[in-house]
Amino acid sequence: MSDHSFIPYGKQSLDEEDIQAVVNVLRSDYLTTGPAINQFEEAIAAYVDSKYAVAFSSGTAALHGACFAAGITEGDEVITTPMTFVASSNCVLYQGGTPIFADIDPVTYNINPLEIEKKITNKTKAIIPVDFTGQPCELEEIIEIARRHKLIVIEDAAHALGATYRGQKIGSISDMTMFSFHPVKHITTGEGGVITTNNKVYYEKLLAFRSHGITRDRSQMMDDHGPWYYEMQFLGYNYRMTDIQAALGISQLRKSDQFLERRKEIVEKYNWHFKDIKEVVIPKQSAFVESSWHIYVLRFCSNVLQVSKAKLFNELRNCDIGVNVHYIPVHKQPYYKNLGYNQCNYLEAEHLYEEAITLPLFPSMTDQEVEYIIQTIKRIISTNKRTKVGDEE
Known part of the structure; x- marks a missing residue:
């Protein structure tokens, strides 16, 4: 811990x-x-x-x-x-x-x-x-x-x-x-x-x-x-x-715009530090929209990491970083499978689920907390890189 x-x-x-x-x-x-x-x-x-x-x-x-x-x-x-x-x-x-x-x-x-x-x-x-x-x-x-x-x-x-x-x-x-x-x-x-x-x-x-x-x-x-x-x-x-x-x-x-500005500041810091790391994909925003940044989803590229998503998730949680996953695709839920959706394939949604982890993002986060999250992720990525693309675990 x-x-x-x-x-x-x-x-x-x-x-x-x-x-x-x-x-x-x-x-x-x-x-x-x-x-x-x-x-x-x-x-x-x-x-x-x-x-x-x-x-x-x-x-x-x-x-x-x-x-x-x-x-x-x-x-x-x-x-x-x-x-x-x-x-x-x-x-x-x-x-x-x-x-x-x-x-x-x-x-x-x-x-x-x-x-x-x-x-x-x-x-x-x-x-x-x-x-x-x-x-x-x-x-x-x-x-x-x-x-x-x-x-x-x-x-x-x-x-x-x-x-x-x-x-x-x-x-x-x-x-x-x-x-x-x-x-x-x-x-x-x-x-x-x-x-x-x-x-x-x-x-x-x-x-x-x-x-x-x-x-x-x-x-x-x-x-x-x-x-x-x-x-x-x-x-x-x-x-x-x-x-x-x-x-x-x-x-x-009354504080909504203030909250939104703080969310954007945190996202900018995340993006700046993660944008050149080949093992992750930062969120992409379309040119004609302004996101309100409810959550920050970082995609961990399984082809260049020698660690499972579950292990990454647990490592981050063990470092007191309350990561989450958004979302388990709805058609994967038991209730929906029982309705017949188990035969359906939504490949892009399923690929995202396999690789995406949600990082902490809320207005009262301190700069120190943001920096700690960034440095912890960098360290975990560094220790879990594949020796070369295609190597097996």
């Missing part, structure tokens, strides 16, 4: 302002479904330049809501990437739809638009591109494909708050966009998520969906018994965010 304290791959960055924001709500009249929810939604919408935002209890709940609003149902197919967290495809299953995976681009690690085209059938209803690591997908191509085939684009931007694509903020481009506020994300509400959209119909469906399918809008009711009356018009869910969470989110959002 090292003489350093353990450095996690990600963690929340909270200060006294955040704590006081939560305390203020705890002392107020509303703990849930109060004014902080609308304030947070308005702040998020303004930050990403969208017309509407609907807060949910988690990013997964938000994706489920988006699939409902898109009208996904039994028999519908939705194309997404296998290189993501399971929520990106589970949300389709919740609605009775069928996830269809399309392989990733070998450079950006995002879903490959050419592979999307190959997967479209007359059952395809939507596309869920995932902004892996915080780098926006090739949205122009994806949206063009979607418009041509009359598909809905639900962007999973759990990693991408603050990112831009061709000068536009992520959250204002796709039909619906999901952001997550889990503690390792750019800002946190503890747990939480949001859907942003410019479509009023989707907005109204999302509002009702997160609250049991209930409406109090008299213009939408089939009956009216009096001022107390409300109607459950479809089977919705209790996916509401609390005011406690929303107050924390409002406070965190």
